[in-house]
Amino acid sequence: MSTGVCFLSVTAVLCTLLFFKADKIVATDTNGKRVKLCLADGTVYSVRVPNTSKPYTHTSPSIPDNTSVGVDAAHLFSSQTSQCPHGHAHVDRYMCPEFRHESNRFQLSAYGHLGSDCVQIDLHFQESVCHPEFSDQKCHLNSVPTPTFAQQRYQRHEIVALTHFNMATFVQDADPACNANNWNKGKNSSNPLTFNPEDLNISNWIASYKAVGAKHAVLTAKHGCGFLLWNTSTTLPNGKQYDYAVQRSIPSFQRNVLFEFSTQLREAGLGYGYYYSTGNNFYLNRVNFQPAGPLLPGQVNVTDDEYNALVFQHLTNLWSQFGNLTEIWFDHGYSGAQKDALQQLLRKFQPNAAGFNGAGIMPSPVKWCGTESGYPSYPMWATGCSSSTGSPNASNVCPVGVDTTLQLFDRWFWMPDVPIRTLQDLIGVYHHSVGNNGVLELDFAIDRSGNVDPIHAARYREFGNWIRNCYTTPAANTSGVGVTARLSFPNGKIVDRFMLQEAFEEGERVRSWTISVLETNTTAPKQMAQGTVIGYKQIVLMEHPMSITTAVLEITSAVISPIVRTFAAFRPCPHK
Numbered sequence: 001m002s003t004g005v006c007f008l009s010v011t012a013v014l015c016t017l018l019f020f021k022a023d024k025i026v027a028t029d030t031n032g033k034r035v036k037l038c039l040a041d042g043t044v045y046s047v048r049v050p051n052t053s054k055p056y057t058h059t060s061p062s063i064p065d066n067t068s069v070g071v072d073a074a075h076l077f078s079s080q081t082s083q084c085p086h087g088h089a090h091v092d093r094y095m096c097p098e099f100r101h102e103s104n105r106f107q108l109s110a111y112g113h114l115g116s117d118c119v120q121i122d123l124h125f126q127e128s129v130c131h132p133e134f135s136d137q138k139c140h141l142n143s144v145p146t147p148t149f150a151q152q153r154y155q156r157h158e159i160v161a162l163t164h165f166n167m168a169t170f171v172q173d174a175d176p177a178c179n180a181n182n183w184n185k186g187k188n189s190s191n192p193l194t195f196n197p198e199d200l201n202i203s204n205w206i207a208s209y210k211a212v213g214a215k216h217a218v219l220t221a222k223h224g225c226g227f228l229l230w231n232t233s234t235t236l237p238n239g240k241q242y243d244y245a246v247q248r249s250i251p252s253f254q255r256n257v258l259f260e261f262s263t264q265l266r267e268a269g270l271g272y273g274y275y276y277s278t279g280n281n282f283y284l285n286r287v288n289f290q291p292a293g294p295l296l297p298g299q300v301n302v303t304d305d306e307y308n309a310l311v312f313q314h315l316t317n318l319w320s321q322f323g324n325l326t327e328i329w330f331d332h333g334y335s336g337a338q339k340d341a342l343q344q345l346l347r348k349f350q351p352n353a354a355g356f357n358g359a360g361i362m363p364s365p366v367k368w369c370g371t372e373s374g375y376p377s378y379p380m381w382a383t384g385c386s387s388s389t390g391s392p393n394a395s396n397v398c399p400v401g402v403d404t405t406l407q408l409f410d411r412w413f414w415m416p417d418v419p420i421r422t423l424q425d426l427i428g429v430y431h432h433s434v435g436n437n438g439v440l441e442l443d444f445a446i447d448r449s450g451n452v453d454p455i456h457a458a459r460y461r462e463f464g465n466w467i468r469n470c471y472t473t474p475a476a477n478t479s480g481v482g483v484t485a486r487l488s489f490p491n492g493k494i495v496d497r498f499m500l501q502e503a504f505e506e507g508e509r510v511r512s513w514t515i516s517v518l519e520t521n522t523t524a525p526k527q528m529a530q531g532t533v534i535g536y537k538q539i540v541l542m543e544h545p546m547s548i549t550t551a552v553l554e555i556t557s558a559v560i561s562p563i564v565r566t567f568a569a570f571r572p573c574p575h576k
Contacts, residue, residue, distance in 0.1 A: 157216055
């Protein structure tokens with residue numbers, strides 16, 4: 001049997017014809033063009049608009065035991081009101097029992113924009129429709145992996161304030177910043193009081209976080225020198241206190257920076273997290289998990305086992321004292337000897353955090369994009385943890401973190417007289433990160449006074465204003481379920497970019513797409529762009545502004561029924 005599926009909105013019509021047979025599941029669009037469509041997610045949708053004003057009733061058919069999908073029976077009334085301009089729908093949804101805890105899957109988007117008052121949904125669960133089956137063109141595993149809640153939150157945040165402030169701020173920009181040439185001479189980086197911001201003001205940081213549009217921030221709780229920004233209870237193997245930190249009994253900076261950071265960001269409504277490198281600690285004579293060289297005065301001699309025990313003590317402090325963390329940073333990853341203990345600590349104290357370089361030890365890992373330039377390659381898939389660009393055929397999810405600096409020359413910690421990126425360069429970074437299915441982790445290099453450099457602050461504000469001015473209000477926008485979405489401008493509209501988004505919570509389903517436009521006063525549409533992944537967000541820039549009357553997004557290949565959250569056109573923005 002076949003059922004037509006059309007979802008209506010004010011600006012778009014999305015239609016797919018689904019054919020269900022015992023031995024195959026295929027899909028075509030309304031023009032008869034075949035697309036790949038795999039259905040093994042527990043539901044399928046069969047809603048159609050009747051040609052009569054009388055109530056239309058469609059009864060759920062008999063489904064063979066070896067069919068992989070549940071079936072909705074929909075009763076859609078063509079009567080329209082001002083509240084429900086596209087009619088009313090009553091849907092009986094049949095789902096596999098394993099999805100019982102996910103009863104809100106596709107709660108509204110599966111029915112277009114009928115609105116919550118216009119759709120009544122009754123859920124039914126049954127065993128007989130839940131056996132595996134493949135589509136006409138076999139899809140990888142006939143399913144797609146889905147992100148965890150922490151990974152979803154990470155991607156929605158779009159911009160992270162990756163804040164560098166530690167002993168390196170007062171010594172040099174390096175990892176580790178401490179070395180034999182400055183440990184006991186020159187900058188004297190072995191002295192805890194070398195870290196001594198004269199006017200530490202975290203509310204000043206928050207103002208710039210919000211100005212650029214960051215939704216959470218990560219602070220270097222311990223960088224390569226081994227200096228700790230919190231009042232640690234850690235003791236050394238000889239029983240003495242870990243002296244290389246704030247708020248020590250010896251002369252040291254007497255404020256708990258992490259406590260102030262977590263408290264003030266929480267009060268400001270921002271998420272927060274901490275960076276801790278498990279492989280570098282010059283105070284403990286370790287670089288890249290190995291002894292750094294001959295022991296220097298002021299360093300502590302520890303064995304590998306003692307070193308790892310101190311790492312676990314630090315992380316127990318860090319992950320248990322400051323509330324629920326949005327993101328945890330593992331620079332340089334972790335060693336094999338640390339893996340099991342780290343897994344246990346994360347499971348106990350921070351099970352709901354996203355973890356940069358956390359693959360293998362936590363349920364919500366984030367992968368590195370492979371470059372610190374701010375210009376990673378295309379495409380970037382959130383699926384797949386083993387490569388920087390991911391893979392559409394992977395069975396796991398690792399969203400992509402794009403970390404880069406505001407200062408030029410790859411300078412992460414504040415240094416005097418270092419120039420910063422232009423606004424136009426940052427716009428390019430934004431399009432290659434957030435506009436390329438990634439998350440921009442933008443450096444905030446706090447200066448030696450304990451504040452954001454005023455020149456930096458002005459650029460963050462300028463950049464944030466540009467993003468808001470350019471992308472807050474589209475010229476037109478639509479969403480729905482299906483393989484085609486259309487934007488119409490009867491009088492013509494000048495645009496120069498498009499934004500695409502999937503319902504990424506349900507997995508990256510789209511495998512390829514095209515955008516075609518019809519220029520004003522022309523009759524032949526032309527293809528303007530094509531691509532592969534959509535994921536959380538893709539921003540497509542045109543070569544030049546163009547007056548158009550129509551834009552069409554076509555999903556040419558998908559794994560499982562595609563869900564388009566956003567197909568939007570935007571007016572030209574300055575600086576591109």
